[in-house]
Amino acid sequence: GQQVQQSPASLVLQEGENAELQCNFSSTATQLQWFYQSPGGSLVSLLSNPSGTKHTGRLTSTTVTKERRSSLHISSSQTTDSGTYLCAIDITGNTGKLIFGLGTTLQVQP
């Protein structure tokens, strides 16, 4: 089965609404990263957050390591936030060998 499960699979919001994306994983993770992939574009690392809460701009990630889950909160969504958000974990000790989820596709409508 999938080691990294993301929900929801897709999400449609109106501009200005907040988004909450979830990531659950089945193995102990030494590293957890959230990535953004624009339609047809490359992946960009948003946050590296193996535990606790981290903020950057309108993004907040909270990872509860013991419960093997992480969330990504996007506040005041904008149309330019549309794309796919991927959660990835490293279970081999910070080697960079990441296991990816299938992603949440976000569409923000004007």
Place this chain on the structure above:
Amino acid sequence: GGIITQTPKFLIGQEGQKLTLKCQQNFNHDTMYWYRQDSGKGLRLIYYSITENDLQKGDLSEGYDASREKKSSFSLTVTSAQKNEMAVFLCASSRGNTLYFGAGTRLSVL
């Protein structure tokens, strides 16, 4: 800042053909990776390299060869393209915990 350049952007091959994808990075990162992205399956690691001339197999290495002759470049060869195969191949590099990805090579096999 640095950049990861993947060539070609699009690759159309014939069944059974050997195809080579190239990746260059100017971050001066030690570790480089090749991931494959298929619709509905997420990203999967094919090969990675922790230094020049080093090669490590990922979960999807069968059917591929890789080469890291210089620190800045990492190439991937599809040894025998499969009919109707369609995927995006993503190259990445890292120092520490953060991965930086290229824009990808989109492969179609006729």
